[in-house]
Amino acid sequence: MLPIADVLIVTAIVFSLSLVGIVLNRHNLIVLLMCVELMLLAVNTNFVLFAHYLNDTAGEVFVFFILAVAAAEAAIGLAILILIFRHKRTINVDDLDLLKG
Amino acid sequence: MNLVQFIFYIFSALLIMSSLAVILSRNPVRGVLFLVFAFIMSAGIWIILQAEFLGLVLILVYVGAVMTLFLFVVMMLNIEKLPPRTGVKKYWPYGILILLIIVGVTCYVIGPEHFALAAGPAPGEHSADYSNVNALGMVIYTKYVYAFEVAAVILLVAIVAAISLAFRGWAGLSKRQNIAKQVQTTPEERIRMVK
Numbered sequence: 001m002l003p004i005a006d007v008l009i010v011t012a013i014v015f016s017l018s019l020v021g022i023v024l025n026r027h028n029l030i031v032l033l034m035c036v037e038l039m040l041l042a043v044n045t046n047f048v049l050f051a052h053y054l055n056d057t058a059g060e061v062f063v064f065f066i067l068a069v070a071a072a073e074a075a076i077g078l079a080i081l082i083l084i085f086r087h088k089r090t091i092n093v094d095d096l097d098l099l100k101g
Numbered sequence: 102m103n104l105v106q107f108i109f110y111i112f113s114a115l116l117i118m119s120s121l122a123v124i125l126s127r128n129p130v131r132g133v134l135f136l137v138f139a140f141i142m143s144a145g146i147w148i149i150l151q152a153e154f155l156g157l158v159l160i161l162v163y164v165g166a167v168m169t170l171f172l173f174v175v176m177m178l179n180i181e182k183l184p185p186r187t188g189v190k191k192y193w194p195y196g197i198l199i200l201l202i203i204v205g206v207t208c209y210v211i212g213p214e215h216f217a218l219a220a221g222p223a224p225g226e227h228s229a230d231y232s233n234v235n236a237l238g239m240v241i242y243t244k245y246v247y248a249f250e251v252a253a254v255i256l257l258v259a260i261v262a263a264i265s266l267a268f269r270g271w272a273g274l275s276k277r278q279n280i281a282k283q284v285q286t287t288p289e290e291r292i293r294m295v296k
Contacts, residue, residue: 010116010146014116016202017121018123020197031129038136048150055224057237060152072256072259073259076266079266
C-alpha cells in the first residue's frame with residue numbers, strides 16, 4: 001500500500017504550488033480561479049487519503065459535496081469574470097480596482 | 102517498492118509537473134489543458150486509494166463539465182490583447198518562501214514522532230465484492246440526506262445566478278412576437294403585387 005507520508009507531501013506540494021500561483025499571478029484572473037481549483041484538488045486528495053486510511057466513508061462523502069460546491073463556485077466565478085470583462089475590457093488583476101477603501 | 106507504489110510515484114510526479122505548468126504557463130488555454138491533465142493524474146491517485154467512484158466523478162464532472170466551461174470562457178475572452186505578465190520577476194522569492202514553509206511544516210508534522218497514523222499498519226485491501234458506489238450511496242441517502250439536498254439547492258442557485266449574471270437581456274436575442282403590431286398590420290405592408 002501507499003505510504004501515507006508520501007501522499008501527504010505530494011498534496012502539500014500541489015497546494016503550495018497553487019498558493020504560489022495566486023501570489024505570482026498579476027496577469028490573468030482566470031489563472032487565479034484555476035489555482036483555486038488546484039487547491040481544492042489537493043485538499044480533496046487529502047480527504048480521500050484519510051477516508052481510506054481510517055476506513056471511514058465520511059471523508060469520501062465530504063469530497064462529493066466539495067466537488068458539488070466547487071462546480072457551483074466555478075460557474076458563478078466565471079459568470080462574474082465575463083461581467084468584469086464586459087465592463088472593464090480587461091481581466092488583469094492589477095486593473096480591477098473598482099472597490100474603494 | 103511494489104508496482105502500486107511505482108504507479109503512484111509516476112502519477113504524483115506528473116501531477117506536480119502539470120500543476121507547475123498551470124501556474125507558469127503564459128497562455129491560459131495551455132494552462133487549462135495542463136489543469137485537465139492534473140485532474141486526470143489525481144483521479145488515478147484516488148483510484149489507487151480505492152475511491153474509484155470519486156475518481157470517475159472527478160474525470161466526468163470536473164474534466165467533462167467544469168474544465169470545458171473554463172476553456173469556453175478562456176476562448177471567448179480576447180486574451181491576446183492583455184499586457185505581458187509583470188509579477189513573476191517581482192514576487193518569485195515570496196513564492197519560493199511560501200512553498201518551502203508549507204512543505205517544510207508538512208514534513209515536520211507528519212514525521213514519525215508526531216504522527217501516529219504513519220507508524221501504524223497500513224489498511225488492508227477491500228474484498229473483491231466491495232463496491233465503492235454502494236458504500237457511498239448507503240450513507241449519502243441515509244445519514245447525509247439533508248446535506249445532499251442542500252448541495253442540490255446550491256447547484257440550482259448556481260445555475261440561476263450564473264444565467265442571470267451573464268444574461269444580456271432579451272433585446273436582439275429572441276424572435277418573439279409583438280402581438281399588437283401584428284394585429285395592427287395592413288394588407289399593404291404584407292402583400293406586394295408583382296406586375
